[in-house]
Amino acid sequence: MPFRSPFPDVEIPDVSVYDFIFGDLTDDETGRTAVHDSATxxxxxxxxxxxxxxxxxxxxxxxxxxxxxxxxxxxxxxxxxxxxxxxxxxxxxxxxxxxxxxxxxxxxxxxxxxxxxxxxxxxxxxxxxxxxxxxxxxxxxxxxxxxxxxxxxxxxxxxxxxxxxxxxxIDAATHLAVLPYSSGTTGKAKGVMLTHRNLVANTLQSMSVIAEEPDDVVLAVLPFFHIYGMNVIMSITLKLRAKLVTMPKFDLDEFLRLIHEQKISFLYIAPPMAVALAKHPAVDSIDTSSVRAVLSGAAPLDEALGEAVKARLGCGMLQGYGMTELSPVSHALPIDRTDISVGSVGLAVANVEFKVMDPATGEEIEAVPGGRTAPGELWVKGPGVMVGYLGNDAATRETIDDEGYLHTGDIVEVGPEGEVYVVDRLKELIKYKGYQVPPAELEAVLLTHPSIADAAVVPHPDEEAGEIPHAFVVLQEGASLTADEVMDYTAEKVAPHKKVRMVDFIPVIPKSASGKILRKDLKGKTAADLG
CATH class of the missing domain: 3.40.50.980 (Rossmann fold)
Incomplete structure (x- = not known):
């Protein structure tokens, strides 16, 4: 039996994103400040x-x-x-x-x-x-x-x-509004086809849980090019007629200055920012009393870290879950549910139902009265599910099944209140500071080096970044390379967040009989561990 959102369904208007956000702008609202641009x-x-x-x-x-x-x-x-x-x-x-x-x-x-x-x-x-x-x-x-x-x-x-x-x-249900790129559950980035209805629906769904209000001042440092910044931070804030304070990039001193100067009341962050808010001494030097709520997304947030931010700022601490392919939010923790751990990504938002599936047996995992379920892959169904991947029907079929459930590739457990805990990933993506890093892309770059015979890339735990790309490299016979040379080589060819940040040289990459890299045999290991 699928799990269903505890919130009543919201009615989704058949309108464009523009008409949804600006179509009902009143004369009284035209004079409200929409955006403070910190750069200008x-x-x-x-x-x-x-x-x-x-x-x-x-x-x-x-x-x-x-x-x-x-x-x-x-x-x-x-x-x-x-x-x-x-x-x-x-x-x-x-x-x-x-x-x-x-x-x-x-x-x-x-x-x-x-x-x-x-x-x-x-x-x-x-x-x-x-x-x-x-x-x-x-x-x-x-x-x-x-x-x-x-x-x-x-x-x-x-x-x-x-x-x-x-x-x-335009037909809101079929007309593509945006085409962001995502690696999905694995592989190279693909164009995610999201319609006007997808975006309008998910804004309304998110508003059913995320307690942003018209009088809030919202700091927008997470990038608008990413679906989290685009359709959560930007769209919700504009729809509510609240005030957006934009930051072109994250700098802790400027981040803290703006919190103080602009009296920021609602913060959307990723886990690396939570580390700074919880631990950096500079936080003690500013007045953060205006902050009433912090919502973390883009990667799982540890419960202890969430509690540390909550205690230090004296505010509500929330967590949400989503994917580009979901427009993006499927789960979020309501600010008034203090009975639910901040280590949970929360409850299904309005209009969402989901299943937890055993990846080994393909069987649906049932709720456990008063307890947490066994772990399984999260499958989500709702109006935010993408149309598909641009020009890639095979990848679309692998991701969305015939019943309309999107297979997230994340392993979760469900608690007694219907709250969801992300415990592992079935998919092979590395999450560096909330950014997706596909191992296969880095492996392809490494294999272009004439001295490298084989390579595998896996996530390695990191307190600040969450995970960093860790490369295991097999050298060509007689070749010589240092770890720094390997890292410099990849750094020249990929965006900074994708850089290899740890290298181990080993004699052979573990693979299955079919030739698939056995990443589970490498995760959390070093060359010394592998003998």
Whole structure:
């Protein structure tokens, strides 16, 4: 019997993301501050934000962007990101958001796969962006640099035209709003097809549990290009008419300064930030009394760490669970459920049902009255489940079954209140500071080195990062390499969060009869352990 959300279903309107967030903006709300941009110190009201979104959409349409086209957005957290993102969607186009840390080859792969026709970025990221655009044949005239750069149109150029937004009609249930990239349960990054209905539904579902309020001031440091930043932090806050304070990157001193200066009341974080909040002495030097709630996501949070943050800040401590493929939230811990451990990712949000399946037998694991279930893989069903992976029907079929359940690859247990505890991963992803790192991608890079005969990459526990990529390397006969040389080699070819950070040299990689790497035989081990 599936587990069901304890919350009543929410009604999901058949509207676009733009109409959902801005369509009911009242005259009284237009003067409220929507965004404080910490990089520029500028405030943008809800009225101005809507007008700029409309103008950006009109300018894109004037340049030939039409419903169904894909526009790449490569930008840190700023007010300009919000305007461009919603402008792309308002024009009927699909936004494919690009990780700010991606290298030119990684960007080029996403551009090719998504078929993006325009590229929107900032001057800081322009060199890498242009290298990727050149590789895929996207000319400079198709690249918009929001803060301006010679030879490119800027946001000011587009907004100053005052073009009216286009008259577009979309089917919210089928029209793709965003195309973020995720590694799913394994392998290289794939385009996750999320519709307007997916995003609208999950915003409403999340609001049924996440206790953000209209008077909250929300610090947005987790990146908007990631589905957590995009559809939890940005969408919920804007829908509620609360205030977003954007940070382009995490810096602890600036993070703490903004908490104090802006009187931040709601913090969305990932576990590495929880470590800083719980342990760093600098936290004692600022007034954090404005913070009433902290929600951690992107990777599992240890109960002791969550309790330490809660005690130090004197606030509510929450945890949530989701995946890009779920738009993203399926579970969250309500702020008033102090009877449930903060080590739990919480209860199923509205409109969600889920199963726990024994990966060995394929049998459904049943609830245990008054206790916790046996561990099993979490399968989730609800209106946030993606349409599928772009151009990859096989991967879609492997992830979503005929009943509509998405197989998460995470191993969980369910407690007596229906709360979920993530205890392991069936999938092979490494979670470094909340970012997905596919081992297979790093293994492919390592095998391009002429001195490396074979390689395997597994997660290794790390207090600050959660997990780090640990490479086991087999050298070619007669070859010589140091661990630093291996790490430097991979660092040149992948985004910083994907770098190999630990290396062991061993004589052979353990594999099954079918040739599959036996990562379980390597996890938590060193060369000395393996003899």
């Amino acid at each position: 110190h500028a405030d943008t009201t809800y009225g101005d934000l809507k007008a700029r979104v409309d103008a950006f959409a009109g300018a894109l349409a004037a340049r030939g962007i039409k419903p169904g086209d894909v526009v790449a957005l490569h930008c840190p957290n700023t007010a300009a990101f919000i305007i461009a993102f919603h402008g792309i969607l308002r024009a009927g186009a699909t936004a494919t958001t690009i990780n700010s840390l991606y290298t030119p080859p990684e960007i080029a792969n996403q551009l090719r796969d998504s078929g993006a026709l325009r590229y929107v970025t900032v001057s800081l990221l322009l060199p890498g962006a242009m290298a990727a655009c050149t590789e895929v044949g996207l000319g400079a005239e198709h690249v918009i640099v929001l803060d301006g750069a010679e030879g490119h149109e800027s946001m000011m150029d587009l907004l100053s035209e005052g073009a009216a937004p286009p008259d577009v009609t």
